[in-house]
Amino acid sequence: MSSSPMHRPVAPLFRPPVSSMDSIEVPQYYICPISLQIMRDPVTAITGITYDRESIERWLFLDNKMTCPVTKQPIPKDSDLTPNHSLRRLIQAWCTANASNGVDRIPTPRAPIDKPGVLELLDNLLVPRLQLDSLRLIAALVSESECNRCCMVQSGAANSLIQLIISCSKNNQINHIEVALSVVRSLRVPPEDLKPLVTDNHDLIESLTWVLRHDSGSHRGIRSATILVLKSIIEAASSSLRARLKLDFFQAVTLAIRDRISQQATKAALHVLLHACSGGRNRTKIIEAGALSEIIELELSFPDKRTTELNLAVLDQLCSCAGGRAELVGHAAGIAVISKRILRVSPVADDWAVRILSSVCKHSATKEVLQEMLWVGAVSKLCFVLQADCSSSVKEKARWVLRSHSGVWKDSPCINFQMLSWYP
Known part of the structure; x- marks a missing residue:
């Protein structure tokens, strides 16, 4: 007989670790084995174990654990996670029946986006009046699930966003760039996929330099996102691109260090300088930009251990x-x-x-x-x-x-x- 929830014997009752539901007993098979919370979007792995989609996708794609948390059997990264519609309906019905006890009904999850849907959104980025709305929708979809993020990456979203950033910098569309940079960060494009897009893309460097220097007092958030994206780009860039970096680029990065935008942004800026030191006359340009003095001043503020290590590494170079x-x-x-x-x-x-x-x-x-x-x-x-x-x-x-x-x-x-x- 099938072991699906529709035919399974009633499981032992389980009290979940949720303070608002302390007096309610929840059927054990409604609970995700990873989060120990009621599943909102149950999906079944190839090992036959059902998890909440968000939890198992985080386990596989963020934590890079390629085994089933329960059975310890391998789960290939490209394997499907099958929606368990029967279990979801049971959970929704149970939540509705217990609404009087303070249990919220779990809404039906939106289906993950597919490649044709992604390509349509990317095409909309080419239409000026649709750009900002399309960017915001892409950002929402990427943050919604790992499945959506992977589909975006595989469909070439990073390349479309990079081209949009270059175009918007030429048209002074700072709001568009802010959303686009946020999405690029959320995509977490693997280095091997990012390298062909940025390896010799000097236009992108020029655009990000413009953003870093743009009204530094009132755009700290976008400057922080820019320097974080720039860190990934410089790491993937070709040696010829690094050798052609200009003085104004290093002045913009130095300004980010001086302004102490955020601890994360400061570390990213130091990483950029460290990687750039290997290219051509970049050490001389970095010194001319005033970075050495700013790094000493930063060190005098007693930063955390990792920042000190980066400071000293750049100073050594x-x-x-x-x-x-x-x-x-x-x-x-x-x-x-x-x-x-x-x-x-x-x-x-x-x-x-x-x-x-x-x-x-x-x-x-x-x-x-x-x-x-x-x-x-x-x-x-x-x-x-x-x-x-x-x-x-x-x-x-x-x-x-x-x-x-x-x-x-x-x-x-x-x-x-x-x-x-x-x-x-």
Whole structure:
């Protein structure tokens, strides 16, 4: 006999963890095994277990778990989730019967969108009077279910949205771009699918640069969305595109760091700079845009651990060129803030910080710089590194710095010479 809910023996009653329903017993097979809540849109996986659509789609597509939560059997990512209409009707009938007890009726879920429906919406983006309404409908559908999101990605929605962003930036349609960027983020396009769309798309970079520089005081939300999308784009961009990034691009990213739009946006901006450092003369452009000073100022505000690690990683890249080292040692707090972070944040931060000091000592070790390292405690910190539980590569860099300049520091009252003599 079929094991569907229509023929299944009455299951044990189960009290769900919902405060508003504490006095109501809910049939166990109405409960999603993942969320432990009443199912609103029950679907059955190929393993025969029924889940609420939102929960199982999150399990498969967001958490990337390719096994059935109950049976532990594999579930291919492209396998169908079959709507369990019989169970949904039973749940709806049960909710209606218990309405007097405060149970809300569960509405019939809207069917997932199909590819022809997506293509029609994308075609509407080409019609100016339909663009904004179509964008909002696409945004609503993407947020409604993982099934809709996947269908949008597979139907080429990302490419249509990118072309729309480029077009709208030329027409100063900032409201359209804000919704389009939000949808691009929600789509979560896999890197392998995004790369062909952005690999050498300089028009897109120009458009996003315009958005970042657009009325920075009153558009913090759209600037935050822009920098987050830009992070994914720069990671997928070709080396030739990165090499052609302009000074105004780096000025716009630096402005996003300076304005502290949001913690997430600041980290994304630092990621953009870090990836861009590998292209052509970008380090010089980043320094010219004032990013090095802004990063030091950001670090002086005591950000979280990950932000500090990103700050130090970018500073290390910039200090590989003469202009970056000059900016660092010329900043009143440059060497001091690097020294303070050693042994206080993480092993990753220790590595970047010691690398920066090593670079400065190798190429920019003037008498004034070496004296400043003494005064701000950098020399003492390097000695402590050799005694701490640091990696061998970090210790070797610290040892090299101490060995190279011990002749200058040994007579200073700021440090015990015995500390230097231990590790030459």
